[in-house]
Amino acid sequence: MAIPDLQTRLRETFQRWMQQDNHQRWSPRHPLRRHALEIFERLGFPTTRHEDWKYTSLAPALRPAYRIEIPSLPDLALLPSQLPALEGLPSPQLWLLNGIPVPVALPPHSHFQSFLHAEDADPPLGDILPSETEALVALNTAFAPDVAALTISGHGDGVLHLALVTTAADEPQLAHPRLSLTLEANARQRLLLSFHTLGTLPAFTNTVAEIRLGPNTQLELILWQPESSTAFAITTLGIELAQNAHLSLWTLSLGGALVRNNLYIRLSGPAATAQLFGATMVEGQHTVDHRTYVEHRAEQCTSNQLYKSIADGHGTVTFTGRIYVHPQAQKTNAYQSHRAVLLTGTATVNARPQLEIYADDVRCTHGATAGSLDESALFYLRSRGVSHAQARALLLHAFLREALVLLPDERLRQRADALLAERVHLQAAELL
Amino acid sequence: MEPLLSIRNLRVAVDGREILKGIDLEVCRGEVHAIMGPNGSGKSTLAAVLAGREGYEVLEGEVLYNGQNLFEMEPEERARAGLFLAFQYPVEIAGVTMATFLRTALNEIRKARGEEALDPLAFLTLARERMEWLGIDPSFLHRAVNEGFSGGEKKRSEIFQLLLLEPQLAILDETDSGLDIDALKIVASGVNRMRAPERAFIVITHYQRLLNYIVPDIVHVLFDGRIVRSGGRELALQLEEHGYDWLRTDGETVVLPTLE
Numbered sequence: 275m276a277i278p279d280l281q282t283r284l285r286e287t288f289q290r291w292m293q294q295d296n297h298q299r300w301s302p303r304h305p306l307r308r309h310a311l312e313i314f315e316r317l318g319f320p321t322t323r324h325e326d327w328k329y330t331s332l333a334p335a336l337r338p339a340y341r342i343e344i345p346s347l348p349d350l351a352l353l354p355s356q357l358p359a360l361e362g363l364p365s366p367q368l369w370l371l372n373g374i375p376v377p378v379a380l381p382p383h384s385h386f387q388s389f390l391h392a393e394d395a396d397p398p399l400g401d402i403l404p405s406e407t408e409a410l411v412a413l414n415t416a417f418a419p420d421v422a423a424l425t426i427s428g429h430g431d432g433v434l435h436l437a438l439v440t441t442a443a444d445e446p447q448l449a450h451p452r453l454s455l456t457l458e459a460n461a462r463q464r465l466l467l468s469f470h471t472l473g474t475l476p477a478f479t480n481t482v483a484e485i486r487l488g489p490n491t492q493l494e495l496i497l498w499q500p501e502s503s504t505a506f507a508i509t510t511l512g513i514e515l516a517q518n519a520h521l522s523l524w525t526l527s528l529g530g531a532l533v534r535n536n537l538y539i540r541l542s543g544p545a546a547t548a549q550l551f552g553a554t555m556v557e558g559q560h561t562v563d564h565r566t567y568v569e570h571r572a573e574q575c576t577s578n579q580l581y582k583s584i585a586d587g588h589g590t591v592t593f594t595g596r597i598y599v600h601p602q603a604q605k606t607n608a609y610q611s612h613r614a615v616l617l618t619g620t621a622t623v624n625a626r627p628q629l630e631i632y633a634d635d636v637r638c639t640h641g642a643t644a645g646s647l648d649e650s651a652l653f654y655l656r657s658r659g660v661s662h663a664q665a666r667a668l669l670l671h672a673f674l675r676e677a678l679v680l681l682p683d684e685r686l687r688q689r690a691d692a693l694l695a696e697r698v699h700l701q702a703a704e705l706l
Numbered sequence: 707m708e709p710l711l712s713i714r715n716l717r718v719a720v721d722g723r724e725i726l727k728g729i730d731l732e733v734c735r736g737e738v739h740a741i742m743g744p745n746g747s748g749k750s751t752l753a754a755v756l757a758g759r760e761g762y763e764v765l766e767g768e769v770l771y772n773g774q775n776l777f778e779m780e781p782e783e784r785a786r787a788g789l790f791l792a793f794q795y796p797v798e799i800a801g802v803t804m805a806t807f808l809r810t811a812l813n814e815i816r817k818a819r820g821e822e823a824l825d826p827l828a829f830l831t832l833a834r835e836r837m838e839w840l841g842i843d844p845s846f847l848h849r850a851v852n853e854g855f856s857g858g859e860k861k862r863s864e865i866f867q868l869l870l871l872e873p874q875l876a877i878l879d880e881t882d883s884g885l886d887i888d889a890l891k892i893v894a895s896g897v898n899r900m901r902a903p904e905r906a907f908i909v910i911t912h913y914q915r916l917l918n919y920i921v922p923d924i925v926h927v928l929f930d931g932r933i934v935r936s937g938g939r940e941l942a943l944q945l946e947e948h949g950y951d952w953l954r955t956d957g958e959t960v961v962l963p964t965l966e
């Protein structure tokens with residue numbers, strides 16, 4: 275007998291839970307969840323006919339026979355040793371294990387709440403995300419086992435580390451982590467979100483995070499996506515910036531079966547700034563797809579996007595950068611650039627800028643390039659005795675690193691440097 | 707004595723167009739050769755072919771370096787065997803520091819010579835000493851390779867690399883162009899410091915001025931892909947005075963034998 279498709283299985287599970295309704299962690303009765311399921315049912319999983327999914331097919335991610343039941347918690351004590359990718363990172367203060375939040379050692383200037391019943395969530399869920407139009411956001415709202423809500427006031431020193439782990443050791447796993455983060459006025463935080471899979475079976479992690487930056491806040495956010503060939507990771511972030519709020523976001527994506535990052539950035543208060551950086555490397559059959567949507571809603575805001583990508587093997591990198599400037603957003607500065615190096619004839623890079631500008635006083639530039647390594651640079655290095663392989667590695671490393679030079683945390687930057695070096699087969703010890 | 711470099715009837719084309727039309731040149735250890743010639747005559751092409759840049763088609767002839775067929779060696783193998791080209795247009799490389807680049811290069815070359823690799827500290831000590839010889843600021847090592855260097859700084863950087871890598875055959879392609887007179891003297895003194903019985907230089911220049919400081923043993927004139935004159939220093943003075951027109955108009959060009 276054929277296994278029913280994933281959408282059918284999700285619906286049936288939801289209905290069964292409705293009848294049982296004896297879950298500790300999850301109440302299907304809440305209208306928000308039921309509404310979300312209806313939206314998901316109506317939209318269905320996006321296909322490549324969907325404009326936003328033109329270059330990336332979700333189909334392979336939908337095939338595995340995922341476990342849909344509310345997951346059990348993996349053994350926290352064992353986790354660090356099971357996750358080599360955590361090496362070199364600060365120890366996590368909050369885990370999201372198959373979507374279930376487990377706080378460990380949150381700093382005093384933060385306040386953590388878990389909203390087992392989403393109706394209690396404050397601020398309300400989903401209002402800074404395209405909850406009505408994005409099937410995967412709706413799916414997360416319907417199925418997220420919990421909402422991890424963090425409020426930050428004051429200044430945090432060091433890095434706050436949230437590790438998201440999806441376990442797929444015995445069965446393919448489908449997880450829906452949900453995060454809500456608020457920086458209260460004048461707060462400052464450096465936040466690392468690292469993504470991990472445990473086990474060798476397919477792990478589909480459909481993460482949704484809502485982040486609200488109050489007036490005069492500063493958030494430095496790092497999305498740490500190490501390589502995982504069995505990972506399907508869809509991450510949707512909605513970030514709203516109030517007056518004079520500053521966001522810097524770095525995305526390090528080292529490849530996966532399918533990595534898709536949807537960044538919805540809303541500059542809602544005057545003089546807010548957002549800078550987005552991405553360093554991406556794919557090989558084998560990996561796919562990484564960055565979709566940014568930067569919305570200028572207030573005047574005198576600045577946004578800047580710099581993404582650098584290397585595509586090797588049969589890998590694919592897609593970048594779709596949308597900039598939308600509302601009529602009232604005068605004196606806007608909006609910049610965007612995607613630079614890619616293709617190492618093989620079988621690798622693919624897609625880049626699409628999408629600009630919609632309805633204000634007159636706007637400075638906006640965008641650019642996309644894709645090419646091979648600079649031959650004259652390669653020759654210059656070789657003419658001094660550096661081997662072809664080493665010269666190539668040095669150039670590739672330098673190319674990607676440009677997207678990470680502004681990463682403020684020394685330890686993270688060094689770790690990122692070392693990971694990139696490893697990926698381009700550069701002896702990190704050579705770096706001076 | 708066997709010459710360090712021996713070029714015989716070298717003909718080279720770029721994009722199907724013949725640029726070098728039969729070059730013969732022998733360079734022995736201890737010698738300094740100057741090559742002069744009008745724009746587009748093929749000087750940089752010759753230098754690039756010797757260093758191993760891709761995109762050149764060797765139509766005929768051979769080049770022996772230390773008795774080895776140069777065309778069978780990769781660019782990095784040539785460098786490790788002691789060949790060095792100071793580029794007319796040094797390449798800017800964002801994101802790679804001079805220190806990283808040059809320690810990697812030096813250690814490759816040292817390995818080929820059978821010497822120990824230098825650790826970062828030993829490297830920095832040596833590099834700082836050589837930079838001092840040229841009056842280069844120590845911060846230079848932490849800048850990206852040639853990035854944002856002024857024209858003069860780029861040329862100085864090339865000579866610094868020469869001092870650091872200690873090649874056997876150094877080809878200087880218009881290292882004097884873009885240098886003010888003080889910088890020119892400094893660069894020349896750097897080169898002179900490296901002159902040694904076992905080392906040879908090919909100095910490509912448009913100006914006699916450089917040759918006042920780096921005194922050549924032999925001057926060659928490259929004209930339309932051929933060496934049409936070879937002589938002593940006075941040839942450079944003649945060129946300075948008369949330009950290249952007299953070479954164009956005297957019909958038959960005579961190739962003088964190189965000095966023994």
Ligand SMILES: Nc1ncnc2c1ncn2[C@@H]1O[C@H](COP(=O)(O)OP(=O)(O)OP(=O)(O)O)[C@@H](O)[C@H]1O
Pocket residue numbers: 720721725743744745746747748749750751752761794
């Ligand atoms: N990669 C190339 N593609 C096409 N033509 C080339 C290339 N390299 C050199 N040439 C041509 O070969 C000829 C010789 O160039 P080359 O750079 O060797 O001259 P040069 O003697 O060094 O001149 P200058 O004094 O101006 O530096 C020129 O006509 C040049 O245009």
Ligand SMILES: [Mg+2]
Pocket residue numbers: 749750751794879880
């Ligand atoms: Mg030239």
